[in-house]
Amino acid sequence: MTALLKAENLEVAFGGVKAADGVNLSIDEGEFVAIIGPNGSGKTTFLNLCTGYVRPVSGEVWLDGKPITAMAPRRIARKGIARAFQIPQLFTEHTVIENVMLALAAHRGIWQAFAPLDRPDYRAEAMALLDLLKLADHANAMAGALPEGLRKLADVTVAMALKPRLLLLDEPTSGVSALERFPLMDTLMTAMRAQGVTALFVEHDMEIVETYADRVVVWDSGSVMAEGKPSEVMKDPRVLKSVVGA
Numbered sequence: 001m002t003a004l005l006k007a008e009n010l011e012v013a014f015g016g017v018k019a020a021d022g023v024n025l026s027i028d029e030g031e032f033v034a035i036i037g038p039n040g041s042g043k044t045t046f047l048n049l050c051t052g053y054v055r056p057v058s059g060e061v062w063l064d065g066k067p068i069t070a071m072a073p074r075r076i077a078r079k080g081i082a083r084a085f086q087i088p089q090l091f092t093e094h095t096v097i098e099n100v101m102l103a104l105a106a107h108r109g110i111w112q113a114f115a116p117l118d119r120p121d122y123r124a125e126a127m128a129l130l131d132l133l134k135l136a137d138h139a140n141a142m143a144g145a146l147p148e149g150l151r152k153l154a155d156v157t158v159a160m161a162l163k164p165r166l167l168l169l170d171e172p173t174s175g176v177s178a179l180e181r182f183p184l185m186d187t188l189m190t191a192m193r194a195q196g197v198t199a200l201f202v203e204h205d206m207e208i209v210e211t212y213a214d215r216v217v218v219w220d221s222g223s224v225m226a227e228g229k230p231s232e233v234m235k236d237p238r239v240l241k242s243v244v245g246a
């Protein structure tokens, strides 16, 4: 089976720092893969390499067996990789549903002012997605007025409106209270499964990783140090030392 995403020998340096130092990673369709690792180990750089925001000095990234390494971010997005950020990237002065409709229009290549975007077909499709992400009651709220947990869900709704095959999530539970984390992840996972989206998420909360990830990949000094089922990888003394500091 061809991997949905495959990265081979990616290398990139910023000044003297090797942010990617021979990264090799494969993700299969339907997997939920967590990335863990200390700050500065290159996790975000990897997401940037997959989405075209950082170009490697060497190595290759393939989506569904086709190279995407030299492509511009917009083209990669259209090929099926979307991203939701640690700090949601919503238009805060617009309503939640307007943000989703804009993404639906952008996916179709119509990049216009807001007024023509408010069409009944976009509205219906946006509402269906908001319903899936349990945000229907907040459709007409200003995106900037949402509490953090709901803003994260809105950011993912916008990313899902781009019809991705692979969704990259940068710390989906950061800034969210401990009580809200599991319901938030339940909603995200259910929605992604319903839409057939594969996910790669950077996460610091080990309980979240153990509960939701099919596989965990451990980053250290710009490359993959270990990977496997969370329950097994978490027993690896090298992982405990690097990530938990034990």
Ligand code: ADP
Residues within 6 Å of the ligand: 014, 015, 017, 018, 019, 037, 038, 039, 040, 041, 042, 043, 044, 045, 046
């Ligand atoms: P992580 O996400 O694991 O915290 P990052 O990928 O953000 O790690 O960073 C890896 C290393 O690369 C760090 O030393 C960071 O300072 C450096 N780095 C990342 N992006 C840039 C950039 N755009 N310019 C300069 N240095 C960068």
